[in-house]
Amino acid sequence: xxxxxxxxxxxxxxxxxxxxxxxxxxxxxxxxxxxxxxxxxxxxxxxxxxxxxxxxxxxxxxxxxxxxxxxxxxxxxxxxxxxxxxxxxxxxxxxxxxxxxxxxxxxxxxxxxxxxxxxxxxxxxxxxxxxxxxxxxxxxxxxxxxxxxxxxxxxxxxxxxxxxxxxxxxxxxxxxxxxxxxxxxxxxxxxxxxxxxxxxxxxxxxxxxxxxxxxxxxxxxxxxxxxxxxxxxxxxxxxxxxxxxxxxxxxxxxxxxxxxxxxxxxxxxxxxxxxxxxxxxxxxxxxxxxxxxxxxxxxxxxxxxxxxxxxxxxxxxxxxxxxxxxxxxxxxxxxxxxxxxxxxxxxxxxxxxxxxxxxxxxxxxxxxxxxxxxxxxxxxxxxxxxxxxxxxxxxxxxxxxxxxxxxxxxxxxxxxxxxxxxxxxxxxxxxxxxxxxxxxxxxxxxxxxxxxxxxxxxxxxxxxxxxxxxxxxxxxxxxxxxxxxxxxxxxxxxxxxxxxxxxxxxxxxxxxxxxxxxxxxxxxxxxxxxxxxxxxxxxxxxxxxxxxxxxxxxxxxxxxxxxxxxxxxxxxxxxxxxxxxxxxxxxxxxxxxxxxxxxxxxxxxxxxxxxxxxxxxxxxxxxxxxxxxxxxxxxxxxxxxxxxxxxxxxxxxxxxxxxxxxxxxxxxxxxxxxxxxxxxxxxxxxxxxxxxxxxxxxxxxxxxxxxxxxxxxxxxxxxxxxxxxxxxxxxxxxxxxxxxxxxxxxxxxxxxxxxxxxxxxxxxxxxxxxxxxxxxxxx
Amino acid sequence: xxxxxxxxxxxxxxxxxxxxxxxxxxxxxxxxxxxxxxxxxxxxxxxxxxxxxxxxxxxxxxxxxxxxxxxxxxxxxxxxxxxxxxxxxxxxxxxx
Numbered sequence: 008x009x010x011x012x013x014x015x016x017x018x019x020x021x022x023x024x025x026x027x028x029x030x031x032x033x034x035x036x037x038x039x040x041x042x043x044x045x046x047x048x049x050x051x052x053x054x055x056x057x058x059x060x061x062x063x064x065x066x067x068x069x070x071x072x073x074x075x076x077x078x079x080x081x082x083x084x085x086x087x088x089x090x091x092x093x094x095x096x097x098x099x100x101x102x103x104x105x106x107x108x109x110x111x112x113x114x115x116x117x118x119x120x121x122x123x124x125x126x127x128x129x130x131x132x133x134x135x136x137x138x139x140x141x142x143x144x145x146x147x148x149x150x151x152x153x154x155x156x157x158x159x160x161x162x163x164x165x166x167x168x169x170x171x172x173x174x175x176x177x178x179x180x181x182x183x184x185x186x187x188x189x190x191x192x193x194x195x196x197x198x199x200x201x202x203x204x205x206x207x208x209x210x211x212x213x214x215x216x217x218x219x220x221x222x223x224x225x226x227x228x229x230x231x232x233x234x235x236x237x238x239x240x241x242x243x244x245x246x247x248x249x250x251x252x253x254x255x256x257x258x259x260x261x262x263x264x265x266x267x268x269x270x271x272x273x274x275x276x277x278x279x280x281x282x283x284x285x286x287x288x289x290x291x292x293x294x295x296x297x298x299x300x301x302x303x304x305x306x307x308x309x310x311x312x313x314x315x316x317x318x319x320x321x322x323x324x325x326x327x328x329x330x331x332x333x334x335x336x337x338x339x340x341x342x343x344x345x346x347x348x349x350x351x352x353x354x355x356x357x358x359x360x361x362x363x364x365x366x367x368x369x370x371x372x373x374x375x376x377x378x379x380x381x382x383x384x385x386x387x388x389x390x391x392x393x394x395x396x397x398x399x400x401x402x403x404x405x406x407x408x409x410x411x412x413x414x415x416x417x418x419x420x421x422x423x424x425x426x427x428x429x430x431x432x433x434x435x436x437x438x439x440x441x442x443x444x445x446x447x448x449x450x451x452x453x454x455x456x457x458x459x460x461x462x463x464x465x466x467x468x469x470x471x472x473x474x475x476x477x478x479x480x481x482x483x484x485x486x487x488x489x490x491x492x493x494x495x496x497x498x499x500x501x502x503x504x505x506x507x508x509x510x511x512x513x514x515x516x517x518x519x520x521x522x523x524x525x526x527x528x529x530x531x532x533x534x535x536x537x538x539x540x541x542x543x544x545x546x547x548x549x550x551x552x553x554x555x556x557x558x559x560x561x562x563x564x565x566x567x568x569x570x571x572x573x574x575x576x577x578x579x580x581x582x583x584x585x586x587x588x589x590x591x592x593x594x595x596x597x598x599x600x601x602x603x604x605x606x607x608x609x610x611x612x613x614x615x616x617x618x619x620x621x622x623x624x625x626x627x628x629x630x631x632x633x634x635x636x637x638x639x640x641x642x643x644x645x646x647x648x649x650x651x652x653x654x655x656x657x658x659x660x661x662x663x664x665x666x667x668x669x670x671x672x673x674x675x676x677x678x679x680x681x682x683x684x685x686x687x688x689x690x691x692x693x694x695x696x697x698x699x700x701x702x703x704x705x706x707x708x709x710x711x712x713x714x715x716x717x718x719x720x721x722x723x724x725x726x727x728x729x730x731x732x733x734x735x736x737x738x739x740x741x742x743x744x745x746x747x748x749x750x751x752x753x754x755x756x757x758x759x760x761x762x763x764x765x766x767x768x769x770x771x772x773x774x775x776x777x778x779x780x781x782x783x784x785x786x
Numbered sequence: 787x788x789x790x791x792x793x794x795x796x797x798x799x800x801x802x803x804x805x806x807x808x809x810x811x812x813x814x815x816x817x818x819x820x821x822x823x824x825x826x827x828x829x830x831x832x833x834x835x836x837x838x839x840x841x842x843x844x845x846x847x848x849x850x851x852x853x854x855x856x857x858x859x860x861x862x863x864x865x866x867x868x869x870x871x872x873x874x875x876x877x878x879x880x881x882x
Contacts, residue, residue: 264841264844264845265844265845265846265848266841266844266845266848268848269844269848269849270848342810342816343808343810343816343817345871346808346810346816346871346872347787347790347808347817348787348790349871351869351871352790352869352872352874353789353790353793355867355869355874356790356793356794356797356867356874357793358854358867359797359865359867359874359876360793360796360797360800362854362856362865362876363797363800363803363865363876363878364800366802366863366878366880367800367801367802367880369880463796463800464796
């Protein structure tokens with residue numbers, strides 16, 4: 008143990024207070040804290056001992072060569088132990104300045120070394136005790152010595168370097184020792200030690216924070232997820248056995264489609280049986296099981312229960328089917344009956360019938376509806392058909408009636424068609440009344456409602472007690488059909504049902520007609536009438552000379568609108584005193600299309616009376632021209648002043664309201680005219696039905712001859728005529744119970760309704776009459 | 787009941803109608819105007835076709851349902867009116 012410890016002044020501490028170096032040193036401090044802890048006591052002891060011997064070290068560079076410890080043995084050999092550690096002298100030299108051997112006690116000058124940055128270790132420390140003497144020496148005896156204990160350790164990092172450099176420097180020093188010792192020994196050399204910049208050698212940032220530091224809380228918070236491990240005690244395992252029945256596993260798969268899921272969802276509220284059945288899920292069996300369930304249910308609860316139980320087993324579906332099949336033979340009979348009697352089946356049958364017929368009648372219906380006729384590509388046209396087709400096409404220029412189809416069936420055979428009318432709401436529905444028009448061979452009448460979609464069988468059939476003579480559909484309630492009969496009864500039927508009984512019958516009314524009701528009309532009095540007269544009313548004309556209005560109020564009640572009194576008759580130049588007021592039988596009437604107060608009535612005497620609704624005493628005007636009963640009188644739908652009348656005196660007259668004489672008369676042949684009707688499309692066209700002929704007149708073409716004449720089969724008389732409101736077809740009813748549908752072909756078409764044309768015709772006729780002085784046209 | 791019978795007769799008597807078959811829900815024909823072998827053939831095949839057609843219609847929109855099916859072929863037309871409990875088949879050759 009060397010006793011020549013030289014302590015260095017502790018000013019190094021002060022200088023080292025710069026932040027950079029402090030870090031280093033403090034780092035050093037910490038690192039070596041543990042190491043030095045054990046050393047400290049020894050160092051302190053030593054330091055204190057050496058403190059007594061403290062000497063000031065002069066740190067001049069040029070200072071004395073070190074006074075190395077040299078050990079000589081008894082033979083004078085230098086057995087100085089070599090240092091264990093030989094640092095690189097070139098690196099450390101500028102930092103440290105000279106390293107002074109401990110022996111240089113000759114330098115006792117105590118100078119301030121503010122620039123002392125480092126402390127050096129004693130050369131003597133380079134002995135075998137190097138390690139233990141890492142403490143630095145303090146020159147002064149001040150209280151700094153106490154600090155030396157703690158501060159010694161700070162320089163531990165430097166120490167090894169110092170000690171390592173010691174030996175090298177020593178070697179050099181020894182060389183120059185002899186030379187310079189003499190001249191430099193008295194020289195005071197100032198050595199300045201400056202701080203170099205910090206050289207980072209190693210930086211391991213700390214990853215732990217002391218609990219007392221201010222960052223502790225923040226760090227704790229950041230460390231939310233802490234990995235912790237625990238060790239559990241694993242007890243010794245023990246085997247335990249249990250025996251049970253084998254659990255059978257069955258795979259079940261269901262293929263569920265969109266509608267299957269929808270059905271199951273909708274059926275959730277139903278009975279549980281249905282749910283179980285429908286939840287089976289097998290598509291093929293779903294309709295079966297549900298239907299069988301439906302059919303089995305009435306047969307008894309036990310059967311349905313068995314269905315339930317079979318379906319609840321997992322493998323039940325196949326058993327379910329088996330059960331079904333074995334049940335089937337028993338159930339087959341009621342099955343058929345049930346189906347056949349169900350309403351749905353009837354409906355389906357009706358639809359099917361129409362579909363089949365549509366296939367058959369497709370070209371005709373297309374022609375009717377003015378649609379292009381598409382030929383069936385698979386159809387093989389026979390020779391005959393082609394011939395007839397070409398024939399017709401040859402005559403394509405002249406107008407003609409194309410026969411489309413015939414409404415006829417078994418029921419209507421042999422009956423006389425007395426009236427036809429279209430339904431106001433459904434343009435495909437046609438009501439036809441069958442009844443004899445003359446008083447002999449009267450038979451029970453028939454009303455058939457035909458649909459265009461089924462020309463072979465009527466949709467509704469109503470049997471009536473006596474022959475039907477008049478028909479009309481109501482416009483307000485489109486399902487009500489008023490039927491006038493030969494015995495004077497008026498009945499109103501509801502065509503929505505197939506019931507045979509009418510809604511109401513006039514047979515209870517005291518005022519009912521005593522003679523056949525020749526015409527019925529639902530008239531809509533919505534223009535300018537007060538109170539109860541608004542709305543639709545049923546008006547009839549009958550053979551007892553009365554025009555009555557019928558009200559539906561607890562039964563049909565009638566009010567007379569007009570009594571068709573026959574005017575004074577001049578017989579043999581004597582005035583026939585009409586003390587006995589006779590009423591002329593009325594055969595027809597027609598309300599004005601625009602003014603519903605005014606109407607025309609035709610009588611059996613050949614007079615046409617213009618009457619007013621509100622005035623039932625007298626006629627407004629009388630038109631006399633016909634010599635026979637007037638069968639029909641119709642206002643023109645386009646010209647408000649023009650009307651047509653036809654009678655059994657073979658004539659048709661065209662009248663103008665203000666003229667008491669007819670403007671035009673039409674006749675062709677000496678045949679009774681049964682029915683006439685204006686065309687709803689063209690103002691100059693009207694149709695007429697004569698005995699044996701159907702005529703279509705077009706006044707633009709000619710007013711002398713009908714434009715189209717269609718001769719019917721001999722023995723068959725057309726008795727009724729009806730134009731179709733929408734298409735250019737005409738229906739003709741005949742005395743054989745057939746209603747034929749014709750299409751008007753090649754009639755000159757016009758853009759407008761040709762009202763002007765009609766008026767022109769009339770004007771020219773009138774003017775020609777005047778100019779030529781003709782008073783009347785012969786019938 | 788008589789009305790139904792009459793309607794069936796009327797359909798049968800229309801021009802070109804080759805046969806009418808009424809089949810119950812399982813595909814077993816219960817009434818037919820054709821011979822047995824054709825009936826069974828038609829019934830079986832139409833049943834399958836109906837399932838497919840109905841499945842298709844309902845897959846697209848489950849609230850929809852098949853109401854009528856027509857199959858037009860070279861030689862004839864097969865019209866099928868399906869229902870929950872039965873279906874009705876009519877075979878017609880309209881150009882006959």
